[in-house]
Amino acid sequence: MWPFLTIVAVAATVVIHFWWRHKFLHQRRQMQAEMEELQRRQQQTTTAAKAQQQVLFNSMLEGLLLLDRNRRIYLANRAFKNLFGLKTELRGKTVMEALRVHELAALVERVESGGQVLDYELKLPELSERWLQVNAAAISNSAGEREGTILVFHDLTRLKQLERTREEFVANVSHELRTPLSLIKGYVETLLDGARDNPEVAERFLKIIERNASRLDLLIQDLLTISALESGRITLNLQPVPLRPLAEKILADLKTRTDAKDVKLVNDLPELTAMADANRLEQVLANLVDNAIKYGRAEGTVTVGGRKDDADKIEIFVQDDGPGIPSEALDRVFERFYRVDKARSREQGGTGLGLSIVKHIVQNHGGKVWVKSELGKGATFFFTLPPGEK
Numbered sequence: 001m002w003p004f005l006t007i008v009a010v011a012a013t014v015v016i017h018f019w020w021r022h023k024f025l026h027q028r029r030q031m032q033a034e035m036e037e038l039q040r041r042q043q044q045t046t047t048a049a050k051a052q053q054q055v056l057f058n059s060m061l062e063g064l065l066l067l068d069r070n071r072r073i074y075l076a077n078r079a080f081k082n083l084f085g086l087k088t089e090l091r092g093k094t095v096m097e098a099l100r101v102h103e104l105a106a107l108v109e110r111v112e113s114g115g116q117v118l119d120y121e122l123k124l125p126e127l128s129e130r131w132l133q134v135n136a137a138a139i140s141n142s143a144g145e146r147e148g149t150i151l152v153f154h155d156l157t158r159l160k161q162l163e164r165t166r167e168e169f170v171a172n173v174s175h176e177l178r179t180p181l182s183l184i185k186g187y188v189e190t191l192l193d194g195a196r197d198n199p200e201v202a203e204r205f206l207k208i209i210e211r212n213a214s215r216l217d218l219l220i221q222d223l224l225t226i227s228a229l230e231s232g233r234i235t236l237n238l239q240p241v242p243l244r245p246l247a248e249k250i251l252a253d254l255k256t257r258t259d260a261k262d263v264k265l266v267n268d269l270p271e272l273t274a275m276a277d278a279n280r281l282e283q284v285l286a287n288l289v290d291n292a293i294k295y296g297r298a299e300g301t302v303t304v305g306g307r308k309d310d311a312d313k314i315e316i317f318v319q320d321d322g323p324g325i326p327s328e329a330l331d332r333v334f335e336r337f338y339r340v341d342k343a344r345s346r347e348q349g350g351t352g353l354g355l356s357i358v359k360h361i362v363q364n365h366g367g368k369v370w371v372k373s374e375l376g377k378g379a380t381f382f383f384t385l386p387p388g389e390k
């Protein structure tokens with residue numbers, strides 16, 4: 001009996017042992033699986049948060065650079081890489097290794113010692129001028145220990161260019177106004193000093209004064225027109241304008257100007273109608289024809305012509321057979337106050353604003369303006385307008 005009971009007891013112990021072991025192992029595996037699942041979820045959350053952070057940083061217009069406590073790059077967003085034209089991985093590099101800009105490396109040091117640097121203007125040492133505004137601050141944790149540095153970069157290049165254009169414009173305007181004004185002043189003084197007693201001299205001086213006063217008047221009118229066009233204050237009164245009669249009127253008005261030079265004016269426009277503001281269009285054509293007469297050759301021909309182009313737009317041209325425009329000046333003649341030959345333009349009474357006004361008016365109509373020329377072979381100015389009829 002005992003041996004039997006012993007065997008049963010041993011068997012039972014073995015079974016219980018294996019049962020417990022199996023249960024224990026099963027539970028351990030279950031716990032392990034749960035742990036792994038938890039870790040996986042945590043990792044997923046971290047990866048998602050990181051990806052979200054990356055998307056956020058990359059959608060910023062400002063360049064962002066984060067440095068760790070060892071002043072090595074921890075993060076650089078897309079805008080930052082674009083600003084500096086970088087394509088490689090920057091993580092782990094110092095500012096100097098990544099960018100080779102001494103001034104920026106020095107700025108990082110200043111932030112380390114001073115805590116922050118605001119509105120710092122940085123000019124990049126490149127061929128094409130680039131300006132950045134940098135705001136930088138040290139990052140500290142709750143215990144007040146330095147964790148790193150954050151730098152935010154804003155592209156100032158366009159703003160700087162606009163500022164320079166404005167300064168140049170003011171300088172140009174002052175110069176343009178001063179020239180006729182000082183002439184007027186000079187001749188008035190000479191007249192007052194006694195020249196008025198000689199009627200012949202007085203008449204000559206008064207004519208010079210009159211010419212320069214008209215020049216001032218013209219300049220101010222052109223400046224006001226440019227300013228109104230640029231600020232969008234001018235609203236166009238668009239209506240179908242038959243082009244041939246308009247050109248006919250302009251050529252007749254300008255005919256008197258050609259007398260001394262004996263220039264032939266030809267209206268070659270077909271019967272076309274454009275959707276335009278008649279007064280503004282007249283200003284465009286008059287400026288172009290006037291230039292063609294002024295800068296064309298004596299006894300030459302000025303032709304106004306046009307066609308409907310492939311995109312159904314009206315293309316108008318004004319052609320002369322004068323000395324033409326050098327290729328390097330072709331794009332620049334539409335700039336305010338740009339003249340190929342300053343002395344010649346002034347002597348002809350030009351303000352240097354005519355073509356700039358032409359460009360603005362044409363662009364306000366949704367058109368384009370351009371010039372083709374070869375030295376010695378004349379110049380042809382083209383512009384497009386929307387058609388006045390379907």
Ligand code: ADP
Nearest residue numbers: 291295333339340341345350351352353354355
């Ligand atoms: P301006 O008052 O000096 O005529 P514009 O803006 O009308 O000013 O023209 C700018 C410059 O473009 C002129 O000074 C001249 O040098 C050049 N230009 C314009 N039209 C012609 C042309 N038909 N032939 C040659 N040069 C021209």
